[in-house]
Amino acid sequence: MRRITRTGLRSVGLLVAAGAFCAVAVVPAAATEPVTSWQPELSEGTGPGVVVDDGGARFDPATAVGAPVEDGDAEASADPVEVVPTGLLTLEPHTLDAPTREVRSELVSDTPSGSSATIDVRGRKASGGWTEWIPAENDRTELPEAAREVQGRLVLTATEDARPTVREVTLSATPTTETETGPLTEAAARSYSVFATREGLVGGTTANGHKIVPRDRFVALPSRRALSGKGKTDYSVKVCAPNGRCAIAPVWDIGPWNTKDDYWNPSSQREMWKDLQQGVPQAAAARNGHNGGKDQFGRRVANPAGIDLGDGIFWDVLGLKDNSQVQVDYLWTGSQKLSAVRIGDEPDTDILARPEAGAESVGIAVNTTEVPVQCTHGDGDGGFVRIGDGQYLPTSVLGGLPTDLPGCDAGDAPADPAGDPADPAGDPADPADGPAVPGDAPAGEPGEPAAGDAPAGDSTGPTAAPEDATVAPAGGTPAAGTDDAPGSAPGSAPGSAPDGAPGSAPDGAPGSAPDGAPGSVPDGAPGSVPDGAPQAGAPIPGSAQRAPSGVR
Template structure:
């Protein structure tokens, strides 16, 4: 099916999608599709199409191969809403979507889909923006292609009201799947440290942690880990979002995964978005290292999750030579381990205190960041977020 010069605002393009033709906006910019940036995975250019890697939403048990092409752009004037015009070919069963995000108040906003009838709206106005083209196709279906893409800032849009950092109690399962490739192209290894959330809105690029979580178990242990896969169960359920901007199932309470509602209440006939019977209420999947080593879990369990890219706390990114950084109950390395912070994870910083002098990727310092009550990491191993607000003293 050939789609030519259509306004595309965030809903995936499939063979059944009918869009309304529109003229290309003169104030928009034409994306150079031949030059995807860092964070792109499993795509070929000229036109943009799926590559040959086996990237999938491993945690969601999805059969669709996935590729993502990311394109940065700097605006002359900050904007918080965007529409898109696309020229593409989408075979039956394949999908194309366009997302946008911006760097506001020192950190990236969540990815916003550009949807039919409404632009993608960011939580803050930004000059530095990125556009992400997401391609997917099941086995046996040819790759969709995108030949041209124009992005246009939309005037008169109101950003969602700012919120404090979001925290919800959800059911966690162990992902496992060692040797599989995640939705962002990461090859899962033994005792790995990452999580999966059921929406690509919270998906970090391979080797990055713009979208990370703090997940805490009932035993008091916590791990900070990047989101590197999509799932469990669903792939369009950003349940942490306000109902009016949730990708699907906006009639559910904020913070309640659709899988939980299906399992507990028979919501959606007790099924996920693919029509499968939901057999547990999981709203997050944990890689083996996060599950066993970070949280010391033995079985699937209810956990408390804080979505690190939400709210306005100062923030940084774990930069350590190994896969994890020990989290201590005080500002010294002799105190026992009470959790872990995975390499690349974004961490929200409550305050800073003087303690043991440590040498790491950020030099030698006696400064320690408190990430939560009774949980500290050395500032020597945390790259402070660019443009982040100053860290207060504890």
């Protein structure tokens, strides 16, 4: 975007004065397409690392979050990654009279050497959700589809005493002849099988300014393009473990490993790594030698992770005990009907296995996330909505439903997924139970002592996964590491630590989920932990080895 510094403003004034004396020599410019310009009020913006006063939007080191330096030669980057404090200020959205696909930006700013001030832009889609945040390039942002509502987000970075200030932002939208009509048929969200690691880092700060608490319920993806604001759920995913349990949770952090790897987008649209197949995280490709086996910062990639899971999602909701392959739906990428979860002050609500009261929980949906709604069972607040195969929510927990949502076909409710009650966990030796999932071993014998939760971020370095390790694909999409996913890599992190190792937590410890609590794993369900056994797994090697996105 165009930056006008103090020197630049002085130059503009001189040019205007010169024009007054030479007006007769000026040739009128050709007529241009009309544009709509506006200046967002900086004082109405929100986000970490920026304070606004009479002087403008100033970088604030006290509340800034950490992000890796993204300039220079990645091969020469240090390990651990050098971190630059970053501030994000999300501005108020602006509604246009006509739709646009092109937004130009101009910043009046002071950017001392070693600092920067840039802007991301997004637009409201016809389906109601937002496009991803698109960084402006050469003063210009091209939106992926026509939009009447546009929003900007300032990105300020600083090093040492070089602190930027933005005094004014001007955005200009060029009208388009395209309409805002949605697709003729609904398209499901993009869905890929990727390797998941545990976020940990309790007490740290995420890239959107959220303070990580024990058993937190959010995820991290390796691109700022899909980062929700603090407390917001604009960008959410549905992540499902091999045991069938799922969580719908917001994206509140950036990582693992990379910060410009929007691998869920078509290769031509990826911010980096356009040579990789869509759906393949760069970290997975690096395990097969891509970029010399390193991430964008020159670090040797120790696991093929494409998503980090908050501890509450990893342990309590999905019942994972080790890094694992998971199936991820990137919910903002589809055009299917969405409805927001509205449950007051409750943090989340259970996803039920059948459309009936008292059905067992097969996961959770975090409050205010927008979930895909397919059809209805029953009428009014006593009815249910199907959000996936064998996944239902009561109508009463949703803020509203599309008026054209059809009824579900009779008999579409699946059979009880718990299977034979005499063998709830399945026999590991029985081939009918499917392939074993690395890290899904029993957590220990009941009654064994367990140490308290380890401090966040206490890993000292990446631990390479065994080259011969394999993971079970989740869902129908080829798993990373199969021949069907070029550039991906096999391998999981080493197995869970011995019982009682640091990082495990006894039942009833602070932050643990009580039996029967929303989102807890039912006794005997796949992936559940035996009564009395440690509820939490040990620290996952490599799980904290991600591009730092907060103050750790």
